[in-house]
Amino acid sequence: MSSLPLEMIAEILCRLQAKELLCCRSVSKPWCALIDGPNFVKLHLKHSVDTSSNLYIILRTTSHVHYMSFDENLVLNDCVTLKELNHPLMCYNHGIKVLGSVNGLLCISNVVDDIAVWNPSIRKHRVVPFLPIELKRYFGTEISWPRVILHSITCLSSVFALIFFSIMTMRKNVYSKHDTMISYLLLVGAVLLDCHSITVLLLSDWAVIWFTSNKVKGASRYRINCLSPLLSLCRKRKRWSRSMGQHLLTSAPSNKPVKELREQYFAWELNSHSRVDVSNALKELIFEQVMGKRSGHDPRTSGFNVLELLTERGVDPPRRKTCFDKLGWSVAGVEFTESLLIWHVAK
Amino acid sequence: MSSSAENPTLTAEITKPSTEIATETAQSAKKITLKTSDDQIFEVEESVAMEFATVKSFFEDAPSSTDTVPLPNVPAKPFSQVIEFCKEQIKFKANPDETEKKRSNSEFVKEKTNEDLVEMIPVANYLEIKDLLDVLNQAVADRIQNRSVEYVRSFFGIDNDFTSEEEALLREEHAWAFEDVDED
Numbered sequence: 001m002s003s004l005p006l007e008m009i010a011e012i013l014c015r016l017q018a019k020e021l022l023c024c025r026s027v028s029k030p031w032c033a034l035i036d037g038p039n040f041v042k043l044h045l046k047h048s049v050d051t052s053s054n055l056y057i058i059l060r061t062t063s064h065v066h067y068m069s070f071d072e073n074l075v076l077n078d079c080v081t082l083k084e085l086n087h088p089l090m091c092y093n094h095g096i097k098v099l100g101s102v103n104g105l106l107c108i109s110n111v112v113d114d115i116a117v118w119n120p121s122i123r124k125h126r127v128v129p130f131l132p133i134e135l136k137r138y139f140g141t142e143i144s145w146p147r148v149i150l151h152s153i154t155c156l157s158s159v160f161a162l163i164f165f166s167i168m169t170m171r172k173n174v175y176s177k178h179d180t181m182i183s184y185l186l187l188v189g190a191v192l193l194d195c196h197s198i199t200v201l202l203l204s205d206w207a208v209i210w211f212t213s214n215k216v217k218g219a220s221r222y223r224i225n226c227l228s229p230l231l232s233l234c235r236k237r238k239r240w241s242r243s244m245g246q247h248l249l250t251s252a253p254s255n256k257p258v259k260e261l262r263e264q265y266f267a268w269e270l271n272s273h274s275r276v277d278v279s280n281a282l283k284e285l286i287f288e289q290v291m292g293k294r295s296g297h298d299p300r301t302s303g304f305n306v307l308e309l310l311t312e313r314g315v316d317p318p319r320r321k322t323c324f325d326k327l328g329w330s331v332a333g334v335e336f337t338e339s340l341l342i343w344h345v346a347k
Numbered sequence: 348m349s350s351s352a353e354n355p356t357l358t359a360e361i362t363k364p365s366t367e368i369a370t371e372t373a374q375s376a377k378k379i380t381l382k383t384s385d386d387q388i389f390e391v392e393e394s395v396a397m398e399f400a401t402v403k404s405f406f407e408d409a410p411s412s413t414d415t416v417p418l419p420n421v422p423a424k425p426f427s428q429v430i431e432f433c434k435e436q437i438k439f440k441a442n443p444d445e446t447e448k449k450r451s452n453s454e455f456v457k458e459k460t461n462e463d464l465v466e467m468i469p470v471a472n473y474l475e476i477k478d479l480l481d482v483l484n485q486a487v488a489d490r491i492q493n494r495s496v497e498y499v500r501s502f503f504g505i506d507n508d509f510t511s512e513e514e515a516l517l518r519e520e521h522a523w524a525f526e527d528v529d530e531d
Binding site: 003005011012013015016019020024025026027028029031123 | 480484492499500504514517521524528
């Protein structure tokens with residue numbers, strides 16, 4: 001039997017479902033190249049749209065995604081069968097969001113703002129890279145295991161101190177009334193402080209990421225599920241709030257001369273520590289810069305050093321304008337706040 | 348349900364023009380001679396030949412031509428089956444009945460072997476008969492649907508040019524897709 005040319009094969013294959021096409025990829029090399037090619041993808045999509053085939057309804061409950069084939073169930077018979085789709089993001093029951101869909105692709109996100117583009121028909125997904133702009137806050141709330149242990153020890157010890165003290169004073173009161181009251185106040189204060197820091201720790205990004213990561217399994221998973229409504233309530237504020245903190249120069253470690261200069265030249269601004277909204281254009285600029293920086297300093301390589309990254313602050317623009325030799329002193333040799341002020345004055 | 352309720356009025360409107368066409372074809376009954384690649388001569392009624400877009404454009408370019416039309420890419424065996432299909436189609440042109448047309452198309456396809464179908468596709472493609480091409484493509488798709496890779500290869504006469512490692516890798520990538528495949 002003579003074999004058909006590939007363009008005629010394409011016309012036949014575009015009538016098959018995605019699952020069958022995945023099998024057909026292993027028929028031969030030309031077939032695999034044909035099915036993977038962008039033209040065939042378009043042809044298959046066009047045929048599906050023209051003939052209203054491959055239609056699915058996606059239904060979402062809090063943490064599960066279901067699908068229902070449109071042509072099989074609704075048209076042919078009245079019975080509705082829902083099938084579950086295993087979505088690729090970690091969520092337990094923190095909830096999964098479907099941000100949108102186009103041409104059979106779904107965009108989904110979970111409680112820690114992981115975003116993935118997902119093709120349920122071929123069960124493949126790509127996680128959108130973690131926005132580097134969020135790194136700053138992530139660094140700020142970074143907590144390590146020693147800190148967790150330290151927190152628990154201090155919390156436990158103050159609780160025990162309080163219990164022992166109350167038992168002691170109940171049996172035989174050797175101290176004066178004032179002494180007892182002051183000791184109680186101090187101990188209760190310490191317990192409250194420790195409880196607060198533990199709560200902060202539990203609600204931090206680090207904890208959420210740890211909870212949703214693979215390591216937690218079985219019984220502890222059940223406990224986390226109880227926590228989840230609390231978590232989602234406390235995490236109303238997005239990690240990237242679309243606003244920026246204004247830098248307060250007076251709070252910087254630099255001393256008198258800076259403060260005097262500031263009062264002289266910028267009496268009307270920089271007085272308050274406030275947040276301002278960031279426009280999309282500025283956000284894009286920041287994003288580009290951070291991406292550029294990241295490509296230069298990959299944390300996975302051995303020579304990565306955060307301090308080295310910080311000393312580069314402000315070096316780039318003069319270098320790009322090829323006047324680093326003349327103006328380099330204003331950024332490289334001095335403290336960052338001073339350098340900022342110099343450039344402000346120059347402007 | 349609603350379409351069948353509308354049908355009586357539709358057919359009533361169409362009866363008149365359809366009889367006109369019938370008398371017209373009877374009057375002219377012009378035959379067109381077509382020569383296939385293996386030198387077989389087919390005499391086909393003009394109305395049937397006009398279903399082939401390629402032949403139609405041949406006569407549009409040279410209206411007065413009475414010569415035999417050469418069809419260099421068309422072997423005789425699948426061509427005779429194509430003519431059979433087009434003769435059926437012409438009936439529905441005068442009297443469009445979608446359900447009846449579908450039934451006749453599926454019957455046409457049902458009695459053909461796999462080989463017949465695959466041989467007819469290039470012919471339908473060359474003669475630019477869109478309806479037939481649609482029917483054939485769908486029929487072939489239905490026949491290879493949910494079948495094993497080996498079956499698809501033998502269906503189209505394709506040699507496996509993957510090494511066993513490459514093929515295993517491809518299967519592993521989407522192992523779930525190879526489950527629940529029909530037996531050959």
